[in-house]
Amino acid sequence: MRTVGPPPVGAARAPARPVSAGSATTFEELLSLARAGELGPDPAGLRISVAFTTRQAVRHEGRGTGYRNEVLSLRLAEAVGSCAVEPGALPDGAVEDCAGAEVARLLGHPMLPVRVAALDAYLMHVFPHTRENGARPLALPAGTSLEKSRVRADAVAGLLVLPPGSIVLVVGVVNSLLEALRSRGLRYIPCDLKGGVTEWGEPIATDALASAGRCDALLVSGMTLGNGTFEALRLHALRHDKQLVTFAQTGSAVLPHLLGHGVSAVCAEPYPFFWLDGGPGTLHRYRAGCPGGTP
Numbered sequence: 001m002r003t004v005g006p007p008p009v010g011a012a013r014a015p016a017r018p019v020s021a022g023s024a025t026t027f028e029e030l031l032s033l034a035r036a037g038e039l040g041p042d043p044a045g046l047r048i049s050v051a052f053t054t055r056q057a058v059r060h061e062g063r064g065t066g067y068r069n070e071v072l073s074l075r076l077a078e079a080v081g082s083c084a085v086e087p088g089a090l091p092d093g094a095v096e097d098c099a100g101a102e103v104a105r106l107l108g109h110p111m112l113p114v115r116v117a118a119l120d121a122y123l124m125h126v127f128p129h130t131r132e133n134g135a136r137p138l139a140l141p142a143g144t145s146l147e148k149s150r151v152r153a154d155a156v157a158g159l160l161v162l163p164p165g166s167i168v169l170v171v172g173v174v175n176s177l178l179e180a181l182r183s184r185g186l187r188y189i190p191c192d193l194k195g196g197v198t199e200w201g202e203p204i205a206t207d208a209l210a211s212a213g214r215c216d217a218l219l220v221s222g223m224t225l226g227n228g229t230f231e232a233l234r235l236h237a238l239r240h241d242k243q244l245v246t247f248a249q250t251g252s253a254v255l256p257h258l259l260g261h262g263v264s265a266v267c268a269e270p271y272p273f274f275w276l277d278g279g280p281g282t283l284h285r286y287r288a289g290c291p292g293g294t295p
Contacts, residue, residue: 024257024258025258025261025262026231026234026258026261027116027119027225027230027231027254027258028231030119030123030254030257030258031107031115031119034107034119034122034123035104035107035108039122039123039126040122040125040126040127041126042104043102043103043104043107043122044102044103044104045102046076046077046102046103046104046122046125047076047100047101047102047103048074048075048076048098048099048100048101048103048106048118048121049075049076049077049099049100050074050075050099051072051073051074051075051095051096051097051098051099052072052073052075052095053070053071053072053073053090053095054069054070054071054073054271054273054276055068055069055070055071055087056068056069056070056275068087069084069087069275070084070085070086070087070088070089070090071083071084071085071249071250071271071273072084072085072090072094072095072098072113072114072117073117073271074098074106074117074118074120074121075121076103076121076122076124076125077125078125079121079122079124079125079128079253080121080124080270080271081116081117081118081119081120081121081122081123081124081253082117082120082249082250082251082252082270082271083113083114083116083117083120083223083225083226083250083251084113084221084222084223084226084249084250085113085226086227089113090111090113094111094114098114098117098118103118103121103122106118107119107122112226112227112228113226116225116226116250116251116254119251119254120250120251120252120253120254121253123253123254123257124252124253124270127253127256127257128253129252129253129268129270129284133256134256134259134286135256135268135284135285135286136284136285136286136287137282137283137284137285138155138282138283138284138285139280139281139282140152140155140274140280140281140282140283141280142278142279142280143278144278145274145275145278146176148274148275148278148281149174149176149274149275150176150179150180152176152247152267152269152274152283153174153176153177153179153180154180155267155283155285156177156180156219156245156247156267157177157180157181157183157184157186157219159245159264159265159266159267159285159287160181160184160186160217160219160243160245160265161243162184162186162216162217162243164184164185164186165185165186165187166186166187166216166217167186167187167188167189167214167215167216167217168181168186168187168188168189168215168216168217168218168219169188169189169191169208169211169212169214169215169217169218169219169220170188170189170190170191170219171191171192171208171218171219171220171221171224171229171233172191172192172220172221172223172224172247173190173191173192173198173204174221174247175198175199177219177247178190178198178199178200181219188219189205189211189214189215190202190203190204190205191204191205191206191207191208191211192204192205192206193206193227193229194206208224208229208232208233209229209232209233209236212233212236213240215242216242216243217242217243217244217245218233218236218237218242218243218244218245219245219246219247220233220244220245220246220247221246221247221248221250222246222247222248222249222250222251222252222254222255223249223250225250225251225254225255226250226251234258234261234262234263235262237262237263237264238261238262243264243265244262244263244264245263245264245265245266245267246263246265246266246267247267247269248266248267248268248269249269249270249271249273252266252268252269252270252284253268253270255268256268256286259286259287259288260288260289263288264287264288265285265286265287265288266285266286267283267284267285268283268284268285268286269281269283269284270284
């Protein structure tokens with residue numbers, strides 16, 4: 001039985017347009033609708049003005065392990081769409097190929113991360129993270145990289161509605177998220193394609209789908225959109241009536257459209273991400289069935 005979240009507090013204002021626009025239930029269907037101009041302006045008439053990558057290496061103070069990130073971002077008017085990739089995976093010339101390109105061409109680009117970033121930018125442009133479109137903003141206060149990471153982790157973990165002792169599959173290991181789950185009395189199976197161990201020496205599985213059957217819910221990074229592993233996890237959650245919560249820097253404007261189609265909640269974090277500076281920021285939380293209400 002699916003555990004549902006709490007009802008909205010007070011009267012929720014209905015979205016001007018539903019977040020799950022069109023009839024898309026998968027990323028590929030959403031991509032097709034966008035290419036056909038059925039979700040907004042004709043993408044053939046829109047161009048990416050700026051394309052860039054962000055690379056970082058992280059080792060928070062007091063932590064024994066670190067990690068690296070690389071993100072492709074595309075700017076369309078006021079919107080920025082992003083897709084994380086494995087460091088070094090983008091070929092030379094990918095950024096230059098995107099700058100000035102028609103959005104329609106990039107939505108059909110041979111590289112999946114480019115398609116994801118282009119769709120994210122397009123949907124951010126058409127459906128920004130507003131209450132009218134179903135988002136509930138959460139202020140991210142200024143602080144150190146570790147402080148901001150922990151606040152974000154608490155916001156993400158808070159979208160899961162599970163009794164203590166439940167097991168969560170965490171796809172895309174973030175140590176602060178594991179801490180947040182433990183603080184709620186939840187157990188977890190960490191999973192990441194890179195494998196290895198967590199900060200606390202716990203083994204990290206590399207095959208998320210093989211571990212999903214042993215879990216009561218899924219907590220999934222938006223990066224799975226860019227590496228092609230998201231759809232299998234969505235189908236697992238849908239078929240087995242499990243919560244699937246996503247924490248999305250990649251595809252922050254894409255995943256809210258899949259609410260109710262295997263995705264139960266989204267913590268969306270568009271560029272600029274919390275790790276870029278110490279100032280305040282904003283997260284945008286969504287929950288299926290609670291448009292504009294309290295997640």
